Amino acid sequence: MVFPDFELPQLTLGYNPLLKLWRMPMPWFNNTAYLKMIDSMAIIIAQAYQLARSRLASASSHVMRAMMQRDQLFSQIQWLKRELEILRQQREDCPVNKRPEFSPEQRLAILQLMSQRN
DSSP states (O other), rough: OOOOOOOOOOSSSEEEETEEEOOOGGGGGOOOOHHHHHHHHHHHHHHHHHHHHHHTTOSHHHHHHHHHHHHHHHHHHHHHHHHHHHHHHHHSSSOGSSSOOOOOOHHHHHHHHHHOOO
């Protein structure tokens, strides 16, 4: 399927003669009522997700409970990966002479983990 070529409109400051008004990009950032509404929508979505997970956890089906446990473990793994990524970036940004010292056993364990990961 071939899509026709088109250009997306540019958001610019200034007067737009087609709309006959002054345009500001993303004006909803300036209004706290919109930000409160966006925040409350995010809270509602998070609560709905937690409710669905709690219902799966209390399901009588073994398959549903296993799926919920798998989902929970997967999310924990993702959080730990993100935390490790942040800590590694912090370590890389630290000057070499201020990095922590590792014992030979710790260095060997780190190298073994790196070889298993790659």
